[in-house]
Amino acid sequence: MTHMEKAMVPRRGVRIDLTLRPLPSPLIGLGGAWLGIRSGADVAVVVLAALLVAVRVSIRRI
Numbered sequence: 001m002t003h004m005e006k007a008m009v010p011r012r013g014v015r016i017d018l019t020l021r022p023l024p025s026p027l028i029g030l031g032g033a034w035l036g037i038r039s040g041a042d043v044a045v046v047v048l049a050a051l052l053v054a055v056r057v058s059i060r061r062i
Contacts, residue, residue, distance in 0.1 A: 017058045029053035 020026060033050035037043065 012062055015060045015062050017056075017060070019056045019058075021054060021056050026054040 029050040029052075032053060033046050036046035036049070
């Protein structure tokens with residue numbers, strides 16, 4: 001087998017699913033992000049926190 005053929009073989013690994021939560025949670029995330037930016041917090045931290053509130057992350061092993 002060549003290197004390219006080996007790369008095309010599916011392997012067992014980790015599956016990460018990102019799904020949007022029901023409506024109130026994304027609005028709470030946006031409101032918290034707006035409040036954080038208005039208070040002068042670091043933008044990267046605020047965006048990450050808002051993303052974690054608005055999105056459900058599930059990690060599964062396949």
